[in-house]
Amino acid sequence: MAVPLTILTDPRRAEARRELAIAAGTSILAAAHAADIDITATCGGRGRCTSCRVKFVAGAIPPPTIGDEVQLGDALVREGYRLACQCAPTEAVTVQVAPPLEETAFQILGAGTGVAGRVSIASGVDKQLVKVALPREEHHQTSDVEQLAAAVGAAVSEVPPGVLTGLPQSLRDDPAGVTVTTFAGRILAVERGDTTSMRFGLAIDVGTTTVVTTLLELTSGEQLASISSLNPQSVFGGDLMSRIAFAQFNPANLRKLQMRILGLLNQQVSEVCRASGVLPRWIYKVVIVGNTCMHHVLLGIDPSWVGLAPYAPVMRHALTLSARELFLKITPEARVCLLPLVAGFVGADAVAVTLATRLYDGDIERIAVDIGTNGEVLLGSARRLWACSAPAGPAFEGGQIRHGMRAALGAIDRVTVDDDLHVHTIGEADPLGICGSGLLDLVAGLLEAGALDWTGLIQAERRDALPPRLRDRVQMRGEERLVVVRRAGEAGASREIVLTQDDVRQLQLAKGAIASGVAMLQHVAGVPAERVGELLLAGGFGNYLSIASAVRIGLIPELGPGRVRYVGNAASLGAQLCLLSESERARAEAIAGRIEHVSLAAHPDFEQIFVDCMNFPRP
């Protein structure tokens, strides 16, 4: 039986559409190619890249395949993107093809959320195929590199020694010539034959807890692969302060932290390369963002004083190194650009978020909240920009919560409370624990049901006022107040899963840190809630939480419908912007110079605001 399939072939022209009838089991990609509709399939339709992605705009969106999840990531999957090669519709659907690769403009992934929009691609990485004339007579007075420089119009001083080592062989090896890669006039590589179409870069976001490395094609802006891993430094301390304490006045420990992160980055590079079929030597530019401590540790810079008042960073300026200097296993002379920092606890990641959210632009004050172990809050417009750090700690990642866990298979990620407590787990697997978004929902629901009061106390004494099934879950065990989320055996739970009074306190500390950061910036900038145009939720966790729950527990202020948006991993998006566009990278430097750092602890009004923010909003 034929299935009707409508393909919108040009996102800018609604009339550009094709109606097909395809056989069941045929992939959208195969059907499109059979009908001469161009959908790019860089990997050949093997689910190994993202180039054939389509967006479902009408009809039921099929559940994501593993390929969709791995290649596209959750943000795109949630927006209705699927890989055309992996998807065979079983009922009538309409899909829209992604912008073709030939357009040299970059639609930021997650741009469905309105971040950044499109930018012109000009990564600064240029490749040209040249034939270098080599003299044949002995009386010549020249050298290989002089002939090469003459052929590409560069100065010999722009050829780093690392490029010279294999130069003579490359020049004499292939009659097609050599491909010379340059960046800002500097020669990065000389490869035998024609490799001009191989031009890749990496955007790396080094977070305290999570490290995300994304591989992009530098002509199209196509995202070829992305990988997110736990920062392996975590074993030496979950949050920044404990990480700094570990390395403080202890060069051997600093070296350990540095080796851990360098090791992970090289592992990620090798994985994104393997997933996409790109060779590491074709990667010529890298943009790295991260908070100040992660930045310093990556460079082997002593972060001891970043952790001591007045929390002075050792450096703040943008820095460009060679991959060789950073021991990154890509083209040795590839340029690794570290975006600038603002202060000891406001790093390049905050600069990248500001860039990606275009917070620096427009008349209306907006707020961006990057929720993470070491969160940041930004507020501003074209007039001024403020930033502060909001050290939430690991509660949002499930850390220091009795049955907390990261957002992995089996984690309770959604909770509703009515006359009882209902949960959803990731992968709909048997529940193993609670992750951050589940925790938020749970506490918001318990507040709404009256099982928690506004100070955060579990209402064990007043449980009789609750509906019977909920009442049974609110308990006093010895001295400990707790809520039984799942009993052992209930809905597949292999053990009891509870929320303790201490867990609630941990969440209060975490949400209090973020909320007081927001409140303080509004206070310093003199921008009341009604003047805030929009609040943007960034960061891995920021994209999973329920906005209603976040408002209910007071994590973010009540701004009214439509004024809170998810913007994905904005730090990584900012890094991708700088990777693809040198003018965006220049803009990041300008932004870093504009951001005014607000030191919360040093502000006289902070203590009262923080205490207020620890409590939950009264209904």
Place this chain on the structure above:
Amino acid sequence: MAVPLTILTDPRRAEARRELAIAAGTSILAAAHAADIDITATCGGRGRCTSCRVKFVAGAIPPPTIGDEVQLGDALVREGYRLACQCAPTEAVTVQVAPPLEETAFQILGAGTGVAGRVSIASGVDKQLVKVALPREEHHQTSDVEQLAAAVGAAVSEVPPGVLTGLPQSLRDDPAGVTVTTFAGRILAVERGDTTSMRFGLAIDVGTTTVVTTLLELTSGEQLASISSLNPQSVFGGDLMSRIAFAQFNPANLRKLQMRILGLLNQQVSEVCRASGVLPRWIYKVVIVGNTCMHHVLLGIDPSWVGLAPYAPVMRHALTLSARELFLKITPEARVCLLPLVAGFVGADAVAVTLATRLYDGDIERIAVDIGTNGEVLLGSARRLWACSAPAGPAFEGGQIRHGMRAALGAIDRVTVDDDLHVHTIGEADPLGICGSGLLDLVAGLLEAGALDWTGLIQAERRDALPPRLRDRVQMRGEERLVVVRRAGEAGASREIVLTQDDVRQLQLAKGAIASGVAMLQHVAGVPAERVGELLLAGGFGNYLSIASAVRIGLIPELGPGRVRYVGNAASLGAQLCLLSESERARAEAIAGRIEHVSLAAHPDFEQIFVDCMNFPRP
């Protein structure tokens, strides 16, 4: 009994002299200090430096002590220099003190021979003690490096990441402040406390056979230590061509050669530092010279095509790296300056020789011959400069000679022939073999005595014409013609030492290479012998050979008395000049661009000239 001692205290004023009467056994240094005559003694009179050196200008020059030989080197010892702290005169002498250290001018060691003269010292390495203001309040928006850059008036971009790693600790450690070292505006090091007086550099001459590393104080130009070692690459091939063949199209072997030379350099650095009490981290500038192949291998650049016609170098331009990039164990950001090259077989060593001999200057054409395994010949004046390579091979170092050896203890280094054959050995030890200078004397003497004819044939058939004792030494053993230099047991020889017909042929090849280089340059430049102002003998071997013997065998042309001079290790001297003076380094670049490379083998007249030069001059 008092010994009369006259000290000339100012080399520029003959009237500045003091007459002393000193007790026997009193050192010149102690006597001078007792009489309030300033002689600098950097090491405190322990024979560990060269600062107290005096030159004997009247009276018997005492035999050199081991301290004289180690610290001053043979060239200075031969010129009559001795360490004042190590020398107690026993008879009336007159000595002249060396230029005081306070004068910021550098008397090139060996300048008694008229090379280079004095240059103003301006190494480019500057140190200043600064106190860096660090903010105490948390609201500051600055960083350690911004405060540092402001204090020294530099840009943050001039601070390399390697300097940043330990910066915060240094800034907070010593109330005296930090010492900031800069080179051409770039910050090389930030050290706690005041280290402004610690400023050292290295001049390194990487020869095919011998590697010389010299440590200099950068304010005074004082030479603190110098070490000469066998190039450990020699085990992979004695001359350049065999060294290149070893590495040709074989990256693993290239890597082996590179590791060998880097290992040796680090060993030499550690030795000169230990000998002088200088810490490696106080070394901020290094100048390296070497032939093209040694240069390429040091940088890990494939030298395969340097060994194949048209012998193209991969690069020729001057290059400055950080010590870190070259794995040199000194201050990681120290600047390592590699002087420019001219052609595949005319390297930075030839440029350094041209610089040190001031060959580029003056109206009269002069010739410089750097005799070594891979020799070079230079000819020129202020008008034009020509250079060619003269691959003599290892014969002058005793290589490929049956009983040849390097100039070490027990080597026959002087030979006279009259009615018999008389030898002198190094250290007057029992003879073990013949070194290059002995070989020259021996062949010159045998030619003069008629035991060799002008074609190089040992005159075994005509031995009856020789004096009886000499006749007995000229023998025919089976097919082999030979001269017995020492019989087993004769004058302590533990075995027979002979000169074979093949040895004579090897010497003819070696001297023919040099002589034909000289002849070719004279031919190309149109400069007959009578117009050659001077011929300068450079290189380790060049300073030991007998000029009379060299002329007799035709190694160098007959120019008449006083027109041939020893100039010491001119390549190393040129490197020292560039180390101490940035304007000399700039001059080296200009010179490299002026030198015209003459490719011998490609010249139509070369073959005839080479054949002529292989023979010995007819009496």
